Amino acid sequence: MSDSNTTDFTNPSTFILLGIPGLEAAHVWISIPFCTMDAIAVLGNFIILFIVKMEPSLHGPMYYFLCMLSVTDLVLSTSILPKTLSIFWFNSREIDFSACLTQQYLIHCFSVMGYGIFMAMAFDCYVAICDPLRHSNTLTNPMAAKIGLAIVVCEGMLVMPHPLLARRQPYCRPYIIPHTHCEHMAVVKLACADIRISSYYSLFVLFCVLGLDVFFIAVSYTQILRAIFNLPTKDARLKTFGNCGSHLCTILAFYISAISFSLTYWFGENVALHFHVFTAKVYLLVPSMLNPIIYGVKTKQIRGRMFRLVTHKGT
Structure with a gap:
């Protein structure tokens, strides 16, 4: 009995990732859209970082938060x-x-950081529209750096228990994860011990981060929309709304994919396993791909700098 326990209940040296269960024959074809999305995400976010670095007029809090978002997207991809x-x-x-737990930590840590960055961007937009005279004094570059550091430290510490709890668990053979990456709960479900602490902590992180961030973002944009509708002319309202339109678009893309993934995971017992995997990939890759496109199209300063780069190279 003791031999069986030491053989079957232990920390494995490796896990086996199945990819997309049931669609193994189509893996090569499925890789094409995934690879395309990742290429767009990596290229687009590198362009955003390059433009902000090279354009002195973009050296401000809003664009530094945008750079943080690009870095999180690059890490996730x-x-x-x-x-x-x-x-x-x-x-x-x-x-x-160990690589599996590291990947798990990076995915969850930088996903959670995205929520914090969106909250910081919403606050920046709120101050710029609702209290514009104090914006330059309230959100200085040092203040933006402190906010960014607080996001990194707090979210990093909040997610750290995930891999620590997973490392302490004994695991049952076979060490097979029906996924393309080490998703936290997919790994924890292989444990031979009680996983309620991990499950409860995951729910705590979900409601703590998602709930608080959504609340503060909703409050910020409620005040923003109220201020916009109080402007005297339609042109002024459209121009002001356009200044924060890119923020709102990226927030909607991120939260819609996050909520879809969460609902599918927690309430989709009868949903096919490959659909769970697809929603997880969409949640991680689609916002990373859309963010630089949205900011490149809707932000005048970035669009203008990009146009100058292209025309300069063309000449």
Whole structure:
């Protein structure tokens, strides 16, 4: 009995990632849209970072928050896609236990950071529209740096218990994860012990982060919309709303995909497993791809700088 326990209940050296269960024969074809989305995300976010760095007029809090968002998008894209493509293209399904927990931490940590960055951007937009005379004194570059540091430290510490709890669990054979990456609950469900603490903590993080951030963002945009509707002319209302329109579009893209993923995961017991995997990929990749496109199209300063780069290279 003791031999069986030491054999079957232990921390594995590796996990096996199945990819998309039931669609193994189509992995190569499925990799095409995933690879395309990741390429757009990486290229677009690098362009945003480059433009903000090279354009002195963009060296302000709003664009520094945008750079933080681009960095989180780059980390999310690069932390999941290489292993996903190795599964799709080379059938390389093994992942080291420590690498799996590291990937899990990066995914959840930088996803949660995205919520905090959106809240900071909503606050910046609120001050710029509702109290414009104090904006330059309230949100200075040092203040933006402090807010960014607080987001990184707080969200990093909030997510840290996830891999720590997962590392302490004993796991049952077979060490197979029906996913393309080490999603937290997919890993924890392989444990042979009670996982209620991990489940409860995941719900706490979800409601703490999602609930508080959504509340503050909703309050900010309620005040913003009230201030916009109180402007005297239609042109002024449209111009002011356009200044924060890109923020609102990215927030909606992020939260719609996050809520869809959460609802599918927690209440989709009868949903096909491959649909769970697809929603998880959409949640991570689509906002990372859309964010630079939205800001590139809707932000006049970024669009103008990008146009000058293209025309300069063309000449």
